[in-house]
Amino acid sequence: MNAESSHARQHILATASELFYQKGIQHVGINEVIAASGVAKRTLYRWFPSKDLLIEEVMKYRANQWMQWFKTAVSERGNTPKEQLLATFDVLREWYASPNFRGCPFINAVLEIANASHKAHQVSIDLRESIRQVIMHLAVEAGVKNPDFFSQQYLLLIGGASLMATIERSPDGATFAQTALSVLIDANLEN
Numbered sequence: 001m002n003a004e005s006s007h008a009r010q011h012i013l014a015t016a017s018e019l020f021y022q023k024g025i026q027h028v029g030i031n032e033v034i035a036a037s038g039v040a041k042r043t044l045y046r047w048f049p050s051k052d053l054l055i056e057e058v059m060k061y062r063a064n065q066w067m068q069w070f071k072t073a074v075s076e077r078g079n080t081p082k083e084q085l086l087a088t089f090d091v092l093r094e095w096y097a098s099p100n101f102r103g104c105p106f107i108n109a110v111l112e113i114a115n116a117s118h119k120a121h122q123v124s125i126d127l128r129e130s131i132r133q134v135i136m137h138l139a140v141e142a143g144v145k146n147p148d149f150f151s152q153q154y155l156l157l158i159g160g161a162s163l164m165a166t167i168e169r170s171p172d173g174a175t176f177a178q179t180a181l182s183v184l185i186d187a188n189l190e191n
Contacts, residue, residue, distance in 0.1 A: 096165035
């Protein structure tokens, strides 16, 4: 794979990712991705022989980007693991408030693709587990009892805040989740 070819693949992924997020996966056809990315049909099909494969690869691409953003943004906030745990919802609040926020792309994809065996579902599950691992690591460092259980509770908070932001078009769910997280942390700190 040469650099030009790799660049074309990345460009297709970035273009399809944006189109899928803005319009919905089911409302974007391959021809629209080709036109928007400015690549030849043959180039797209060399990398992505089917729309299902393109969807899966876009989800992986987006998940990698999202996790890098999330981990970096959280690590830049707070001086302690507890502060960083709480800062996760500051980071999410900013995301929810951004003008191009159209909901969590991973929840959107799972809801849009009815086939639970589609690989996009597994990408969403894997991302959820990656988030849980980050939270569990911070919980261990903060001295939280039973960090595994705590990390599952956290996932409920982030899921609820994300759905609230999507449905209500408001970042307020992050504030409510952050308040609940503070109570959870304090109730679960080892003495």
